[in-house]
Amino acid sequence: VADDLYRQLTAAGVETLYDDRDERGGVKLGGMDLMGLPWQLIVGPRGVAAGIVELKDRRTGEKFDLPIDAVVARLSA
Structure with a gap:
């Protein structure tokens, strides 16, 4: 799902940084906070299910739960 969303966002012209490192979620989110990115998209197994x-x-x-098929429209608006 994360790979597919990355491809869709990139194709829609949304500059996207995809952190696919083999690290815990907290480590990844901490790194994104340090970079100062305006949005974080969290794709996890429970949410995907x-x-x-x-x-x-x-x-x-503020955090939002979005249907997977609504992500590209929300971030490219």
Whole structure:
């Protein structure tokens, strides 16, 4: 799912950094915070099983659960 979303976002012209390192989630999220990226898209096994991913607006700290098929439209708007 993460690979597919990366391809779709890139094709839609959304600059995307895909962290596929073999690290714990906290390590990855900490690195993204240090880089100052405006959005974080969290793709995890439980969310994928439910058909959702988590989108976090780093400026406000607000988190949204989005259906997987709505991610590209939300981030390319």
